[in-house]
Amino acid sequence: MAKNFKHIPVLAKEVPDILVRDPSGIYVDGTFGRGGHSRLILEKLSPKGKLYAFDRDEAAVKAAEEISDPRFRIIYAPFAEMKEKLIELGITSVNGILLDIGVSSPQIDDAERGFSFRFDGPLDMRMDxxxxxxxxxxxxxxxxxxxxxxxxxxxxxxxxxxxxxxxxxxxxxxxxxxxxxxxxxxxxxxxxxxxxxxxxxxxxxxxxxxxxxNDELGQLRQALNAAGSLLQPEGILEVISFHSLEDRIVKHFFDMCANPDKGIDPRLPLRAEQLPQPLFSKGKKVVPTKEELEINPRARSSILRFASRTGTPWKGLELT
Ligand SMILES: C[S@@+](CC[C@H](N)C(=O)[O-])C[C@H]1O[C@@H](n2cnc3c(N)ncnc32)[C@H](O)[C@@H]1O
Structure with missing residues (x-):
């Protein structure tokens, strides 16, 4: 029987508002969880829009079966593989990608999953x-x-x-x-x-x-690169992280993409077109309001960073 755990999506207003610029576009939710964000994104889409969601947790994928909407599809795979999985479905470019990384409340609150030191359970901790x-x-x-x-x-x-x-x-x-x-x-x-x-x-x-x-940081690095190559010009990448290790990787990635000429000596005799061009243009980071934290204290350390893809062809980036 499916266990009924609550999950309140963080930044529920900001995430879909920033992500969906074209309601008829193709969107990706890389971390379905219990579909809090997926449902909000679907509300913003027109009948022509599409949402492909991923999760590497079978319980999340099962929960996604409750959504019977022809615009929605769930894929049981790690988000690092999103590009390959979407290509298999004939999708080569998308309008927006969301990653709400880390563990979900249902994963932490279920003792059987072994994520929590608060409840006794088997020492497992695998998302998949x-x-x-x-x-x-x-x-x-x-x-x-x-x-x-x-x-x-x-x-x-x-x-x-x-x-x-x-x-x-x-x-x-x-x-x-x-x-x-x-x-x-x-x-x-x-x-x-x-x-x-x-x-x-x-x-x-x-x-x-x-x-x-769960190789969480390796997954994140691969997914950022996959997102860069999948997004069409003006497509949005949003990443919500919960701790500094993840946030550091995301911030560094967006900084590198927005300012690829950083570190190049300005005295070098280079023409503008010889300098590397920005791959993303960064938005301002978003954190939960006081009102949100009163309703959902677990959102406390979440940070949303987002950026919009430019038209510069994608080159894989080496991320540390
Ligand atoms: C914080 S929750 C997402 C909650 C979701 N946004 C919602 O509103 O219900 C993170 C989810 O992402 C999944 N996840 C984490 N890392 C993943 C990865 N590398 N690939 C696919 N799913 C992943 C977890 O299994 C979990 O269900």
């Missing part, structure tokens, strides 16, 4: 449970150095090596199978955050493991 390694499989096998670097890089956890050492010691006695066992172990070796005493000591580690298990 049909493929890849679970968090338990990884944590029971990875070398201490690898665990340290995942917690440090993706969780920005300053006690990463202490936690990794404790994990390696404990798993020799009993392998990890549950979220609670891991959360309790981390809480036993990490002091509480002095600035935010309500934050669970495992918050950062769980974030780091989840990002690693």
């Amino acid at each position: 449970t049909s493929t890849g390694m679970t968090a338990a499989e990884w944590i029971n096998r990875a070398a201490a150095e690898e665990i340290t670097s995942v917690l440090k890089l993706y969780g920005e956890e300053k006690f990463s090596s202490r936690i990794a050492a404790a994990i390696c010691e404990r798993r020799t006695k009993e392998p990890f199978t549950t979220t609670k066992a891991l959360a309790d172990l981390i809480a036993s070796v990490v002091p509480r955050n002095k600035k935010d005493r309500d934050q669970h000591p495992a918050t950062r580690s769980f974030q780091g493991i989840r990002i690693f298990i």
Whole structure:
């Protein structure tokens, strides 16, 4: 039976207003979730418009079956593959793309998915449970150095090596199978955050493991490039991110695309047409209003960045 979890879309007014410039155009929602944004986008489209939505989570894809609208189609695939999947359907260019990245409330709130240290469940953390390694499989096998670097890089956890050492010691006695066992172990070796005493000591580690298990940053980098090559001139790319690691990649991407001549010595004898031309023109970042945060406190750290594609032919960008 489908579990009924609530998900309120963030920036519900701003996202469709910015995205849909041509109501008869073709749009992509790379992160269907429970379809909060997809439904709002569909409301803006004319009968000729189309919306292709993606999700790598089977439960999200199942939830999408509730939308019976000839203008809508759900695709069960990671958004990094959006270009190939759309080409298979004969779509080579689109008018707008939305990525509302990260995990959804239904994923976090379902203990069985193993994303949360607040509820006990199997230590899984995969968005797509049909493929890849679970968090338990990884944590029971990875070398201490690898665990340290995942917690440090993706969780920005300053006690990463202490936690990794404790994990390696404990798993020799009993392998990890549950979220609670891991959360309790981390809480036993990490002091509480002095600035935010309500934050669970495992918050950062769980974030780091989840990002690693789902290759979230790699997916984002690939999707940004795919979006650049799919969008037609004046097409909009919107990305909503929830933490600084993702936002840094998005900001850097849009900066590189908007100012590709940055770093070129202005004294060089180059004509204007010899300089690299902008690939996107940036819009101003958008954050939730106070009123939105009162209704939906989970929107707290979300940032929407968007930009409009220029007519310059797309060249793949190397993103770090
Ligand atoms: C924050 S939620 C999106 C919520 C959605 N905008 C709504 O209003 O219901 C993120 C969703 O994106 C999906 N997701 C995250 N990374 C993905 C990826 N690389 N490819 C496809 N789906 C992804 C997750 O499974 C989750 O369902």
